[in-house]
Amino acid sequence: MTYPSKHLPSVFAIDPLHPDVQHMVKGRFRLITCDQPEISRWKDDADALIVRGSSIASEDLAQCKRLRWVQKHGVGVDQLDIGALKNANVGLMNTPGANAIGVAEVALALAMAVGREIAIINARIKAGQYLTQKSGLTGLTLTGTTLLIIGGGNIGLTVGKMFHGAFGCSLLVFDPYISAAAKAAWESTIPSANLQWIQDLDTQGYPVADVISLHIPLLPSTKDMIGKAQFAKMKPTAIIVNTARGGIINEDDLIDALDQGLIHGAGLDAMAVEPPTVDSNPRLVKHERCIVTPHIGGSALSVQRDVARSCIEHLAEVFSGKAPRDQIC
Incomplete structure (x- = not known):
């Protein structure tokens, strides 16, 4: 699915996202971060989600009106219900190598x-x-x-x-x-x-x-x-x-x-x-x-920035009609 520029897709980052990548988003999609009040509307308005440590309940997926992609901030996807994503026809990508x-x-x-x-x-x-x-x-x-x-x-x-x-x-x-x-x-x-x-x-x-x-x-x-x-x-x-x-x-x-x-x-x-x-x-x-240590491998600020950048690039590519990279389902 491609989007005309005046109807940019909406991406909701439901976990904290490194702020340095905000400039990469302009003209590619709308980014709503977890510190914005609008984040509560993700079930209604999200074309894609960026998640780091959060899980997404199957009942929440069932209520989503536009969701097509979940982008994992990192590699591991064990906290996500892949079967529920498949049933909801929602694709999942991760970012191997970035961290x-x-x-x-x-x-x-x-x-x-x-x-x-x-x-x-x-x-x-x-x-x-x-x-x-x-x-x-x-x-x-x-x-x-x-x-x-x-x-x-x-x-x-x-x-x-x-x-x-x-x-x-x-x-x-x-x-x-x-x-x-x-x-x-x-x-x-x-x-x-x-x-x-x-x-x-x-x-x-x-x-x-x-x-x-x-x-x-x-x-x-x-x-x-x-x-x-x-x-x-x-x-x-x-x-x-x-x-x-x-x-x-x-x-x-x-x-x-x-x-x-x-x-x-x-x-x-x-x-x-x-x-x-x-x-x-x-x-x-x-x-x-x-x-x-409390799972700090990917927590260094430079690593968070690199992984967030990879998330932005992955989503921008699929929104522009390119084949998805690192697709899990």
Whole structure:
């Protein structure tokens, strides 16, 4: 569907949107942001929605009069009911790659902080302990280690490039659904001597990896994908990092693995209950071998700007009659 210039489509951003992209909208569509009173009219007037963390109830979709597109600010769409969108004949697009650098930086930071026990040392010093170089907290180095990346999309590739560039890591990649184009991107970026595609996590991945980084969606098939049986296969020096979605790691089993010394530690930017609090999961949030952050991978202002710009470009293209990019349904 195309629109004459005097009848511009209306896009309602029901979550906060970086203000720097406002100038990109002029002449392409009307943008109503969540801080404007008019936002309450989205069921009546919206041709498209931009959503970040909000969900859209199926009963709300049924009341929409003009809605044709939902644009996800980011990659993950697990909070959206894809079946309801299909039933309402509403298309869904996301923005893969736009937040890859921000998420990858957090994955790298978590792995380094867990490995070198920075959070433990910092907390003990602040609690008044007298620590020196001989206090026994030596940590683990990452140089020359093996990184297992589960999920070979844009974020996984960016993580792989960062770890390989910084530490000369060997990379194991597990992704049974990776496209030919994505696989080619890996093979043109990472030297073949440092890149191995694996088919079985239990035998080729978990027992070998020094760092495990998750970059997959939360689906019925990935819920509790890593639990007691998987931790038992890992090295006692292994570090697991989740910047993807909470629920992929069974958090009760993770606590047990940390308590029993089955792995060295964990860095979590994604948890089953967000934001993480001492009340929501006291044993894990307080555990000194687990660093927890409130899903900040895509929260840096520069990342928000880039993702918002991608949202604007995606919608402007479909409104001008071009084929949709990154369409989920």
